[in-house]
Amino acid sequence: MPNPLVANGQYVNFELKAQVPEKLIREKQTYKLDIFYEYGMKREDIATYSFKFGEFVYENGTPTVIRQLVFPYAPEKNPGRLLVQGRAMDDAKGDVRYTSPKEVAVGLVTTPLLLVRNNSFSFLADTYQDAASQPGTVVFYFDPNKTALQSNHGPEEQLLQQYVLDNVSTQQITITASQSPDETGPNLARKRAKALEELYRKKLGTLDYSGKKVTIQTAVEIAPMDLLKQRLQTSPLPKPDKKEALSILESSQSQTEKLKALRQLPVYTYIEHYIYPGLRAARLEVDYNRNRKPDYELYVLAQKMATENTAGDVLTEQELQHAATLTPLLDEKRKLYEAAIKTSDKWPAYYNLGVVYNEMARKEYRPAVKQALLSKAIHNLTYASFRNPSLEVYYSLASAYHQQGALLDALKFYDSAIKAGGDEQLLQQVFADKAALEIEAGQYNEAIESLRYAGSGYQTNMNLGLSYLLKENYEGAAEFYTQALAEKPNDGLAHYSLALIGARTDDAQLLEQHLRKAVHSDKALMEKAINDLEFAPYRDKAPYKDALLQQ
Structure with a gap:
C-alpha cells in the first residue's frame, strides 16, 4: 500500500494487504484486524479484517486478506496516521485481547486535488419582453x-x-x-x-x-x-x-x-x-402569448403573490420571473421563483430557483447546510431538466452534483449535456469540468481524452498538466503548465505544480524557481508547501528553504 496515502477528490482510496501467522487461526477463536485513521484527537474506523475460515485466502501458506479501502477526505485529516490493531476473540467466552496499534502509513499526499474546476452557471438572461411569446x-x-x-x-x-x-x-x-x-x-x-x-x-x-x-x-x-x-x-x-x-x-x-x-x-x-x-x-x-405589465406594477403584485396576499393567477410565470430580477436579495428571489412555479410549473422558474439555492450554497461555510442547499438546487434543476432537456440545464445539474460530491450522478449529466449539443464554448466547458471529475476519480486517461474537446484554455492546460503529472509523465506535464502560465503568468497554482515536478524529478533549480514564484503570488501556498509531503526530502535543503525565505 502507498505510504503516505493519497487523496483523490472527495476520498482517500488504497489497497491494504494483511497477513497473520497460521497459528492464530483456531476453531474456537477469531483473530480480527481493525483498521483506523487518527488525526488530531479523532479516530475514524475504516474496516475490520476477519481471519476466520472462509474469510481469508492462503498466500504461500500464510492466511491473507486483501481489500480496497476508502474513507472521506477532509483538509483537517492531514496530517494523520493509518493504524492497524489486532484483536483475538474467544467465541465461547467472549473474552477479547488486543495487540498494540501498529502504524502503517503517515500523512496524505494531496497533489491529485490540485485540479481546476469551473461549475459556474447563472440565472437565465432576462428576456421578459421577448420571452412572453417563446x-x-x-x-x-x-x-x-x-x-x-x-x-x-x-x-x-x-x-x-x-x-x-x-x-x-x-x-x-x-x-x-x-x-x-x-x-x-x-x-x-x-x-x-x-x-x-x-x-x-x-x-x-x-x-x-x-x-x-x-x-x-x-x-x-x-x-x-x-x-x-x-x-x-x-x-x-x-x-x-x-x-x-x-x-x-x-x-x-x-x-x-x-x-x-x-x-x-x-x-x-x-x-x-x-x-x-x-x-x-x-x-x-x-x-404562448402574454401581455406585458410595467415593472413597478409587476414587483408589487409579485411580492403580494409570494406572501399569498393576492390571487395566485394575477401574474404569469414569466412576469413573476422578471419581477425576481428586480431584487438583488437571494431570499426574495427564492420566494418569487417559488410563486412562479405554483403559477405555471414551467422550466425557467425551476431552473432559476435551482440557481438561487446554488448561489446560497456557494456562500455557505457550514458543510451540512451547504449540502442541504445543494440538494434543493438539484431538486429544482432536475425538474427543469424534465421540462427542458438542454445543454445548459444538464450542465447546471451536473455542476450541482459535482459540487455535492456525487460523482456518478454528475458524470451522467455531463454526458447528457454533451449529447444534447449546443453552443460550442459551453460544450468545451462541459468537457473541461467532466475531465476534472475524471481526475478526481483517478481516471487520468479518460480525463486526457475529455480534454481533447475542451479547447486550449487555462483550465484545460492545468488539468492536462495534472493528469500527466499523476501518470508520472513529467516532461509532458511541465509543457502544459508552461502553456497555462502563458495565459496567466502569475498563477500561483501553475508555479506550485511546476515546483512539484522539480521535487519529483530532483530538479532543484526548477523547484526553487517556481516555488518562490508560487508563494509570492499566493501567500496561502506558503503553508501548503510547508506541510506538503511532496517536499519532505527537501526540508533541510537550500533550494526549498531559500524559496520560502526570500519573500
Missing part, C-alpha cells in the same frame, strides 16, 4: 430505427401532461422530428412526429376539460446529413478533427460512402456517442 418545449428521444414511443416516457410524459392541462383558450403546437444519418428505416422522422402528435391528442381526449382550441402542425428537420454537419460545426472537437470530418461531409461522395469514411476517423466515437442519439428525436413546442 414556446415551451419537450423532447422525446427514440431508439435507433424505431418510431414507437415507449410505454413509460417518465419526465417527458409528465411535462406533456402539464401542457395538456394548461388552462388557456388556444394552443398552437409544432412537432418537429429528425433522424440520424446512420438509421435505415424509411420516413423515420415523419413517423416519429406523427407518433408524438397521436400521443398528445390522446391525452387531450382524456385529460383536458377546458375545451381549448388546439392546433398541431408537424414538420421534419432538414436532411440528416445536414443536421450532422451542423452538430459537427458547433461541437467541441479539435479543429483538425472537425475539419477532417467536415471535408468528408462536403465531398461529392454518396451518403453511404461518406458514412463509411466517417467510421474510419478517430472522431467517429464522439459522433456515435454524442451526436447521433440527439438526432433521433421529436420536439414538441407549445406557443
